[in-house]
Amino acid sequence: MSLSHPLMHSLDHPDSEPPLDWKTRKRIALGAARGLAYLHDHCDPEIIHRDVKVENVLLDEVFEAVIGDFGLAKLMGKENTHVTTAVCGTIGHIAPEYFSTGKSSEKTDVFGYGIMLLEIITRQRAFDLVRRANNENVLLLEWVKGLLKDKELETMVDSDLQDAHMQDEVAELIQLALPCTRADPANRPKMYEVVRMLEGNGLAERWEERQQEEIDHQDSNHTIHPNIHWVIENLSAITPDV
Template structure:
């Protein structure tokens, strides 16, 4: 009789803003720190904040900043009707620029400090990159205690919804392969073509957005880290999502590109099996997709041979 360890069920899903898990802080050795300054005027306001990307990139081909009033107008006053998703770090709203361009506006919660760190990380990192399988950052806004990020709107929700959401149509096998290949290309660009390398640190199905052609775009770089090419790994505090985190990273805080590869492997298992990474509705011992697959490897082989997800 086989023994199985009981797993703690976590939350997953959401449009762009699912809650992530964080451990106690550790050192951030080997990281390139975000070069952002926030000069204050005499009243203590942060309106004088100035951001200048250290390298040209994703922001270089379009407008880089917006006033708060412009984004209020674009999102119809951040109305509930425009709400796309929400989570531990803030909310995402759909909006329209005066030229008709569709955007997604992420309004970050700053109070706990994580929102500020996420804002700086996203602006710094996305300003360096531009790839057809990565979500493009249009710009940002800083006004008093507001931190907002403006992205191109990706119209067809995310992979998590298409796999697990209610009322969705089932993805055929060819589409699943297409999505996997697109996300893999975006991830490979971060790991192989960016210098310094970029480790996403939160690869999961809800962070893979799909456009109308079901092309994948990796999103949400709020937890990403820049790693010096001279370092074999980065030691940092553990953050990510239950069910996707590589065990060696979760236990030691040592982060490498392989941590992203493990998480992407979990996404592939989702695509193949149609199961969630952590599912409390499953029998005791089968809540974890990774552990279930390790026990049911023969079943997984049959699924692959049949070409039926």
């Protein structure tokens, strides 16, 4: 397979190129999920990527996806539950438990994958100071949650995907992204479960669980990064790739 360009290039398509249609985006999401599931469940030792994002998904000429850029990847023995390191990665994709403790695991990849799904749906960056200038949340996940709370699905979806007939399918993919980005890693699915859900198995049940969690925590002021203002002021110290 000849890899030609990162997914972000196709999402930000030049005027000379057509936008990615919904069917292609779903196939890319499934291909990336299968790649991560392979790293987690079929490699020995297990490989934790630690920087899952649209820039690190590579596409070939027919838009088949593979995971690329293993510069931050770590090996983890089957007897271990996590790897502890200095925090690295890309703001907006860093799972809260990794950000606060330095502990990364397959569930930190699941978090990054969930954010990547939201990037595919919205064509927005995971962390974007432009949103703050517009009085919106700089973190894509919090921005999406706010729009969902206000029932503004159309506002968050990439304008290239505004056909009415695909709204239900877009909503389903959002429903998958949200369990992947739960604050507690124990409540996130494994990547093989994500693959099954993308293939149509178990999505409704996951979303029901997510809805109940939101009800249980509707009065909580929890955010992904409680010290977000510190993060903004110290971006270069955390990641060179924002």
